[in-house]
Amino acid sequence: MTQAISILLCALGGEGGGVLADWLVDAARHAGYPAQATSVPGVAQRTGATTYYLEVFPTHISALGGQRPVFGLNPLPGRLDLLVSSELLETARQTALGLCSADRTCVVSASNRALTTQEKMQIGDGRLDDAALVHLLQQHSQTSHVLDMAALTRQAGTVVSATMLGCIAASGVLPMQRADYEAAILDGHATGNASQQASLRGFALGLDAVQEQRSQSRYVDAVLAPTANVTADAADAPALPEGVAALFPAAVHPMLRLGHARLIDYQGANYAALYVQRLQAVWAAEQSGAPGQSRATEEVARWLALWMAFDDIVRVADLKSRASRLQRVRDEVKAKPDDVVKLYDHFKPGVPEFAGLLPSPLAERLIAWEQRRVASGKAPLGLPIKVGTHTVGGLLMLRLLSSMRGLRRLGHRYAQEQALITDWLAAVEAGARAHPDLGLALAKCGRLIKGYGSTHTRGRDNLLHIVRHLAQGAVFDTPQARAQAIDQAREAALRDEAGQALDVALRAHGAPARELRAQPIRWMPRVRTQHADKG
Known part of the structure; x- marks a missing residue:
């Protein structure tokens, strides 16, 4: 790398921000990396914070051949590699200044709040919404770690700067090792005094907390990675019959293999053959609208298998x-x-x-x-x-x-689900013939079908309402505009269990909102306790 790693530290008065900056510079130099720090004092009464700007050059001094990097004195908008703050609103304030970027910056912030003067002046509850602040950080950072630094600090019996140092070490942004940070805290002492030992405890707690978040994030990314998961799971599934594999392109095979195996296990070979037949119709429709593409077929292969293997008491008994x-x-x-x-x-x-x-x-x-x-x-x-x-x-x-x-297959639920599946697939096929984006948008609507009981019914009703009123009803200038409206409605339905966001999205595109479901009013008898009777 030819550019220094840029770090901005934000701390309130008395939180040891200056000590934290010194620790970082000492840790970098202990590890053999050039570093420089500057500070900008804040103002009193919680209308600002003292910020410390550091740059660490990630090339060892021994590899520089006697040369020395030229460091900057202040952060540049969108060029910050690491933002660390001890207060949530202060983190959001720095983000709002444009210092962070979604493709570069790692944000480490405390979830704790120290109310501003403006918040305290309000007659009612003037506090800002913490969830909105966290959402802002997530939007404008490549990675973010928000944690309760105050609790970790109390647990260690130290100041928050030690916990922040541990969080920085675990972020993975800087090239130093744990021993370098601990050496900076000990400042040349073998074991350290009581204050240094407390700082080491706070450092360890902050490091463990962020490392745990990173491990969880990697696990979630691995779970949600569609290609990797499908390929791994498909490797464990029975091989596709050669005649079935020949009907579809290679891109569809991993999901098709999983779906085919699932439906054989669920209902048998004939049911799996119905799955293949339905998928063939979608593939043919997609080829008529966009030859060579298979994105809609891949999506249908996933969601159709899940819908056809709907949960009922027979399935539950089998799995348990x-x-x-x-x-x-x-x-x-x-x-x-x-x-x-x-x-x-x-x-x-x-x-x-x-x-x-x-x-x-x-x-x-x-x-x-x-x-x-x-x-x-x-x-x-x-x-x-x-x-x-x-x-x-x-x-x-x-x-x-x-x-x-x-x-x-003789039951009412089976007949009902198959009829609704047929409606959805007919819409996907018609959309795929009209435009590939429209076919793909309707295929992705299969994601709305999940769970069992009222959850399954609600998702199914939402899907059918989107199909009947956005795919077939409302007027749009182009198929791409219709596809975009369907995508927005689908995402709204997934965000809001009550369906209010979906109703807003439907109305925005000229479609009627969902009909209100009648709910009975139950009158509960008043239970009079012995104490109430005496009163």
């Missing part, structure tokens, strides 16, 4: 009675081979779950009866069941229920 699940539970509780593990599962199936396995005419009458009961103010029926899965009787009951998957 598998040997792999029992072994996973033993691993989670760290049971030894000779330990006895008792496992109880609690179920509360209601009328919709039982009606799902009945033929449609009978199921519709049963569901209508339940709806009349609920409309009259009564609670929905549910059958609480406690099953000892570790017992022979409990396991046999679950296996018996899971063996009923052959009856699933």
